[in-house]
Every structure is written in structure tokens, then in C-alpha cells.
Amino acid sequence: MKQNIYDNNTFFEKYKELRAREHNYNNLLEQPNFFTLIPTLQNKVVLDIGCGMGDFAAYCVTQGAKHVTGFDISSNMIANAKKRHIHEGLTFERSAFEDVTVSEGTIDFVSSSLAFHYIADYQLLIKKISKALCEEGVLLFSIEHPIVTANKGKESWITNEEGNLLHFAVDNYQYEGLRTQNWIVDNVIMYHRTMSTILNTLIENGLQIEKVIEPIPAKEAVCNLPSLDKEFRRPSFVIIRAKKIVNK
């Protein structure tokens, strides 16, 4: 069964609180970098995987996208998305993308922000995305960095007796698969994959890598959220843009 942590109401309320904060890792670190890689959206057909409360899907419509479908496995998320964003170019669907049927070669842009590390079968996911994309179609996604997911749930930042951070602990890097962590609530499930698996799976499915970003916060962001200075010591996220190539 797929984990559906966002339908745990304790989790969901605390998550909304976290995301509502003006200064968080999403809007100061991940999103500014993610946005630099968005392709032209005018008249495009878009899928957003793990759409959450639908803000990115709605943004795509404001940028001229013809139609955007947002998928999320959480009914809490989809209910919020439908309430927040009403537009004829927008559809929100409570489904895991792995279970959905999409016509081959019909999608111009597939986006996903910090959702792929919750999906167990990455091979199947990328295969389905590649099949859905038209020629020259773009996949843009962000995920937790393998440096961070490798030893998730175990030691991360090591401190000395005074509580100063000494370094970040990496371990179990080559053992891919399930990790559990305590984030907001206990035992949130996610999946670790190596950088090579993340990249090679794209390539093997006809997706040519165009850009890889390991985000660094802007100076101003660190002023607003000082804990972001840790991002210079190890990357939290990786953002990848790839283009569908059809071999002729």
C-alpha cells in the first residue's frame, strides 16, 4: 500500500503550519531554484505530480498553460487544491500518478516538487512520465539529495559537546530503498536512491539531462532563515531538468 502521510490529520495540520511560515526551506531554497528551470508554458499541457494544495498548477495556468492536471494521493491536499484554485484549465485528481493512464506523447511538461522520494517504484514512475511526454517535452523535478536520504532516520548532523555542528553523517549510500524518518510525526516513509540511479533511469528512458542544481540559498535567504547556512555544508535537495528525445 502506498503511504499517504498527508491524510494523517495531525501531520497535515502541522505541515500546513510549516508551509504557511513566510521563511521556510521551500520558498527560500527549493522553489527559487526550481523556478529558474521552468520551460515556456504558453499553450502547454502540464502534469504536476504531488501537486499538494495546487499552487504550482495554478501558477502554470497564469503563465498561459492550456491545461494543468495536478495529482496527489492525499485527499486532504486535493480538497484544499480544489477549494483554493478554481479555473477551467485546472483539474485536480486524487491518484498516485503510477496508477493513472495517460495517452502517449500528449504532455508538454511534467513537474514535481519534492514528491518523488515518496514513490517506491522510481523506474516505473520515470517510464510512465517519459511515455506521456511528447518529443522535446520537459520533466522538471526536485527531490531530497541522496547525501541526505542515504542515512535518513539515523544520524545526520553530528555536534560536539557545545552543540556546534561538526559535519554531516553519510552512511549506507549504496543500499537503496526504504527509509523511515521522524518529520512532523514519527515513521514517515521515504525512499533513498543513489545519484547514479536517479540520473541513469532518466537516460535509459529517453530523457536527456539538461541541468542539475544542488541549490544554495541566496544571502538574503540566510538572513531571513539562519539555519539555511547549513546548505553550504551539504546539499538538501537536487533539482533536475530533462528533455524527451525521440530516436529516429
Next chain:
Amino acid sequence: MKQNIYDNNTFFEKYKELRAREHNYNNLLEQPNFFTLIPTLQNKVVLDIGCGMGDFAAYCVTQGAKHVTGFDISSNMIANAKKRHIHEGLTFERSAFEDVTVSEGTIDFVSSSLAFHYIADYQLLIKKISKALCEEGVLLFSIEHPIVTANKGKESWITNEEGNLLHFAVDNYQYEGLRTQNWIVDNVIMYHRTMSTILNTLIENGLQIEKVIEPIPAKEAVCNLPSLDKEFRRPSFVIIRAKKIVNK
């Protein structure tokens, strides 16, 4: 001035000793993976950057390469290469590849094993390689993994009081540039780059990424060299194959 540690005679003698061991990281971990990505060599013009004692250059000739030029900045290495391998299809040259002039689009295959982390200007290096490669030409190189180079010269494996390895220490990941380490002798210079810099520089220079390997040792290799079991906990190397694409 470019570092030329292999012309330090103490270093060179100890290095030769290390490489002469039947079981080492090169022949049990890096080389077996590197070899899986070598393109067809029949009639190909090849450059080997950081050719060392010339064994790989000589191998290419045995596989039908038309001509192989090996570059190394160490006169010790080039002297050894010339002594070990005499063949009309082989040239060894004591030069930094960055300083060499190569005719545009004349090379089929550029290889480099564990040398790029010694080169200060990676941008220039990749630009020159891309220019030298013909259309569909292949670059194959291995380097120390950014996880390892990030905090090089400082803490690496953290142990408990009993001497057991607890985890690998990552720090300073986003600070690219010079690192010094004590390997065989003191103060060997190398350069850290992030994974995104390594990959994006290829892409920006028209080199399409075909495969990324973070090598894992075979079971038999771990039997022969038990310290290789650490490779499951963090990768030592990354091996990348890329293909020159000419936009028409």
C-alpha cells in the same frame, strides 16, 4: 604552477609500490567499472589524459585503435610509459592537456582515469575536450566522488572508541576549489567540485551524459581487499560517459 606530485621521487616510488599490489582500489573497483563503458576502439583516434605509465593507452592499441596519445605532466610517468610500451600507434607526451593544441573535431575518444581532480580549471579542460572530439565522439572519465572530495584533508571516517567506523563525514560541499590531503606524502593538492558542476559543465559544452556509475565492488573483490566494504557506505569514485552532440 601546476602541481606535479608524481615527479616527487618519494611519492612516485611509493605510488608504484601501491599500484603494483595485486589488490588495490584501481584494479578492483575503478577499472572494472571504467572498462564497462569503453566504446568500440577499432580504427579510433584516442587521447588519454593523465596516462600515467601508459597501460590504458597500450590497451587501446591492442583493441584496434589507430592512434593513441597519452598525456601526463609527470616526466617520471612519461619515462616509464615510453619504456613499457613501444608501438607505432602510441605517442606519449609530457604535457598538461590544458596547454596542448588539438585540431578541432579530430578525436574519437577521450579517456581519463582518476586525473581530473588534479586539474584546477575544469571548465577549460572540458571546453578543450569537447572541441577536440568529433561528432558522436566519447568522453569517459573517472574522478574522486564529490562526497569524498568535499571535506578532503579534514575528517573523513568517524570512529567510536573501539575504532569501529560510525559514518563518513561530509562538510564544505558547496565550497568548490583547492583541497590538500596527505596521501602517500603530505600536502597533495586536488580540487573539489560539486556533482552539479561536474555534470552541467559537460552539458554546457555539448556533451550529452550517457551514463553515471558510482562503483560498488564485486563480492570477490571485497574478499580480496576487505576494506572495500566501506564502498557500500559512501562512494569513492564517480565514472561518467558523455557523447559529443553537434547541434544542427
